[in-house]
Structure formats: C-alpha cells, structure tokens
Amino acid sequence: MIMKKLTLKDVAKQLGVSTATISNAFNRPDQLSASKRTEILDACKRIGYTGPNRAAQILRKGQSNIVALVLADSLDYMVTDPVANTFIQGVSRVLRENHKHLLLYAGDSESIIDVVDFVDGFICYGAPRNPDLSVQLKQQNKPVVTVDFNLEGSPAINIDNEQASYEIAKAALKPGDKVAILGLRLIESPNTCRIYDSPLLDAESSITHRRLDGYFQALKEVDIKVESDWIWNLPENAGMYAVQAAKEVLSCHPRPNVILCMSDIIALELLQCALSMGIDVPGELRITGFDGIEEAARTRPYMATVCQSSVEKGMQSARLLLSGENKSMSLPYEVRLGETI
C-alpha cells in the first residue's frame, strides 16, 4: 500500500489540533504538557507520521545537521589514503555523538555554492587543490575549521611539521651521508619528477614545505647539502607515484644511503622496492617516513616515522567546529625511531 506522504498539516487536521502543537510535540517539549505530547507522538506513530519533513526544516530553520568535510583533493585520492581516512574516522566519531551528518566534499570541486546554503559548517582538511574554494570559504559566513593549513579568520588545527621533520631527520643522519628527499606537492606538476628549480607551490602555507624546512635545518647541522635534483616531487600521496619515485631514486649512481620521505605511503613503497632489489635496510639504506600509519608498524624492518594521531585531529576539528569557538590549536606528535634508521 503506497500512500502519499503525510504532512504536519494533515496530521494536525486528523488529530484535531493546530499545526503548532504537532510541531512543538516534535521540537519543543517544553511548549506543551507531557501527557499531550506523548498522546500526539503515539498517534503520529500509529498513523505513520515520522516527524516534520527535513527538507522543509532545513529551509525554515537554516540548519541541516550536515557538516561538509572539504578534502584537499578529489575523493578518489583522499578516501583511500590512510592518513585522510583515519582523519575522517575521527571526524565521524564526533559528528555521530552530536547527531550530525557527514558530507564529503572534493577539494578540486568547482565551488562550494552547491552546498553552502544548507550545510551547517565546513571542516577543511588540507589546502583545497582548487584555490577558489579557499576564497569562497572565506567569503561565506558558515563556520569553518581548517586542518593542516590556515585560512584567515578561521580557527586551525596543526602539528609542528617543521620541528617534527627536524627531529626525525636529525635522528637518521650521520656526517657524510648521501641524502635524497621524496617530497609531496612541493611544485605544481601532475607527475613524479625531481624539483630542480621549478617554482615552489604554496611555499609559505603548505605543510610539506614546513617539512622540507625541518629537513634542511637538520641537514645543515650535520653539514650535508641536498641538491634540487635529489629532491623528488610526488603530486599525490598515492602508491603509484611512490613506486615511480622509489625506482628512480634507487637507480641513481651513486645511490643515496639515506632517503627522507614526506609520508609513510612513500616510505613503505620505497622500503618494499629496496628490499626486492636486495638492498639492506638500514645497513645500506636508511629510510624515514611521516604520519605513523598502521601499516608502517607492520613492516619488517618497521618504519622510522613521525606519528601523529589523525583520529585525534579529526575529533578535535569536529569538536572545534561544533563548539563555535575561534581557538586554533597545535597537536602533539611522536618520533618513532623504528628499525629503518
């Protein structure tokens, strides 16, 4: 039996009360007697009215209980990235507790106008690939929380990428090492390649440039130079690019004996590649990662890396958004020495 969906008005008529009373029964318990309320709610359940239409509520109240999570790039890349999906996990946990829903939004979308009118706010994870989004986000007035980058006027959540990178590099390096760096989104390029003297992408605000700064600081202290033809750029944190870079760097003559990787995904592919070439790690080659994803603890030898809690980041950013406060915060990290250095 298919029947037309009941409206609040229909129900009010059927029960012989006003529409306001029905509405109040669902939304504002304090506006009517408890007995009347349960009476109405029971009657609604009986006749099959599940409550006010959400689309109408969204328009009327200007609130949808939907939070948009703007990811740095297309969902295609982001959703399978263990760092990103652990972050999403954290966000979803807090949203759930607060009866909010999660809309995933790609950072390479054309604009946010598709959703800005109805979502309750934005969590922005990494600088969106399409820079227009940052501008639009600044111009609209729904609350925004940014993570791993900054947007004027909005609270941000970060870790100290520079200091963390400095520490892991410092732990890995010895005087006289031959060092290469496998970096991420350092220059504008759709391909895996060495950076040479390409113009740097977003050099002040991007976290990967902070990591680079940290590496350089450590390198300087042990008096090692890394030329720009020994710094690779990966366009995305994906296995495919990592394999390409790993093969390139491992086939250099002379070969580096330390490789600093800006993510665990990169480091893991490099490790896998090195082992299958019969290279001894860490004897002939030391490797460091970044992020502390789970798989990095499952390899043998297990990875030296910087562990940051993406779950915690996700939870904090969701809490921050829901609280409405404008307080940026820096989260802790932990350097894990592992067996690869």
Add this chain to the structure above:
Amino acid sequence: MIMKKLTLKDVAKQLGVSTATISNAFNRPDQLSASKRTEILDACKRIGYTGPNRAAQILRKGQSNIVALVLADSLDYMVTDPVANTFIQGVSRVLRENHKHLLLYAGDSESIIDVVDFVDGFICYGAPRNPDLSVQLKQQNKPVVTVDFNLEGSPAINIDNEQASYEIAKAALKPGDKVAILGLRLIESPNTCRIYDSPLLDAESSITHRRLDGYFQALKEVDIKVESDWIWNLPENAGMYAVQAAKEVLSCHPRPNVILCMSDIIALELLQCALSMGIDVPGELRITGFDGIEEAARTRPYMATVCQSSVEKGMQSARLLLSGENKSMSLPYEVRLGETI
C-alpha cells in the same frame, strides 16, 4: 563588508524583471532569449548573486543532488577498511561525474528519517548492522541500490562469494590438512571467539556465510572436517580483532597447517603474527585471504586471495542508482594464488 545574502526576489527587483525570469535564467535556458539570459547572469555575477538558494530548491524541487551511502556499520569501522574505502572511491568517482554529492551514513544509526526527506537515493553497502534500516529502506520510496546483500524490490550488486571461496580453498587444501577458519560476522558477538554452536547470524543473506559454504564444499571434496571450535568469529573486519584471533589460532596444539581467512585484513595480521613466531609460510602454514586489497600484494610472501574490484563495484552501484533501472548484476572476481599456499 558583510551584507545580507541576496535572494532571487531582491535581484529581480534590482534588475527590474520578474522572479520567474531570474529563476529561468538559472534553471531553464529555453524559457528566455539567450541574450537576455547572459545579460541577467552577468548582472547577477556583478552584484554578487550566486544563484538560487539550495535549501529552497531542495524543498521546492524535492531534489538535492545528495546521495546517501549507507555503510554496513559505524563510519568508525568502515572508513578505514580498505575494502570499504575502495568502494567509496568508486562511488565517489561516478557521483562526481554526475554532479552529485556524497553523504556517508552509518549502518548502526537509529533510522534513516534524518535524511530520507532530502536525499535523492541510497546506496546500501552490506547489510546494515541495525536491521531496522533495511525495513525503513524498503518502506520509503526513494531509489535504493544494495551491494553485497539483497533487499526485496531493489536492484543488487554482488559477486559469487560461494564459488570464489570454493576456488581459493580448493587451491589451498591437500588431503590430511589440519584446517582452521577465521570468519567474519558469523554469529552475534561483540568479541573475537570461536563459534562453537552459537546461533548463526543472518545465515541466508550474509556474504560471509556464503564464503563459509564455499569453504565447506571444498573441504568436503578433500574429505576434511573442520569442527566449530576451529572456526573463529570476528565481529568486525579490523586489525585489532584479527590480531586476537591470529594469536589464539596459532597457539593451538596441534596447530593447523592451513588457515582460511574471510578477509585480507585478517589474513595479513595472521601472516605477520606467524612470521614473528618463526613459523614458515607456506611450509608449515598455508594462508588464504579474501578481497584482494593492495597491501596483500605488498607482503612477503604475498597473499593468496580472491581479488574483487571494489572500485568497480562502487562505480557500478552508483551508475545503477542514477540510471534508475532495476537490474541486479553479478561482478567478476579473480583467484590469485600468491605465495602463501
């Protein structure tokens, strides 16, 4: 400069035309001259009107361009599961092409009434942990596509789990083997445990019971019996439970020399555990997985498993939903023998 958001009415007044004309300029190009249209659109851009309010459009048109992806369990579990997130990747790719947005919905939510009024349809990935959702999904009239399970009246996408499991087990087994099974969601239990004679959960519709059927068929053909105290149940496809089960099964005396795992996550943790105990794989212990996640190809030895394309599944299910057709389909899989059997 913060200003009140413009409405279509405001704009109509400012430009000295009727509201319908503005609306048509944005939504129905055929309803007015091309020149008038561009004139209006330009004017809108100039005065900062980005188009009709989406919340109002949703109410009025009954269409939001949002698709809800109902996952089997809480997002907490699902989003970091490589099988699930590869599926999400496929879905998102197709939605993107069609300018639809993705709302993630937990399968352990109380109900779908929070969103049913405004989403355009549901993709349901695995039987929702809360069985009420299945009922509600059946009762409402937005389009639904199910994946890895069936819902009366809605098209479904599956692979032949029983046949696939039969094949991988058949490849792994030799007469006289001592076999254990690490299963998934076979019984109702929040813990890792042996199933003994607990009542089976959802035995007709669940894919993991189909996998069990496939294993048993293969076992029967080589005349091997597996008692219910050598069948483990994991409540979720998560590393934590897998480690528990791996330790339990590997500390049995006598120890099984073949372990059939219902997912790669389980198989990988088992492998890792076995290797760290000094057990030779596949010499002393053969292992099979299921799913064909990427990490299963990166281990040494690399995993024998059933590869199914979750991306493809995701893409097909999104296409199916958007097409509105009611055609169920079965997708192919591939048995990869690997080095663990």
Add this chain to the structure above:
DNA sequence: CTGTTAGCGCTTTCAG
C-alpha cells in the same frame, strides 16, 4: 498551554 498567521526562498503553472 493552544491556535493563527506570516514568511523561509524558490519554482511553476497560467494568463497576458
């Protein structure tokens, strides 16, 4: 504590 009413911002017939 209950009922009436004016919109939220838009789309879409229907006359002109």
Add this chain to the structure above:
DNA sequence: CTGAAAGCGCTAACAG
C-alpha cells in the same frame, strides 16, 4: 517570451 500568484512543509512570534 514575460509577470503574477499559489504553494513546497514547516517554524516561531504573537495573541488568546
């Protein structure tokens, strides 16, 4: 091709 007007279904102020 354009404009006037009736809602989509609901909420919240206000009067009773």
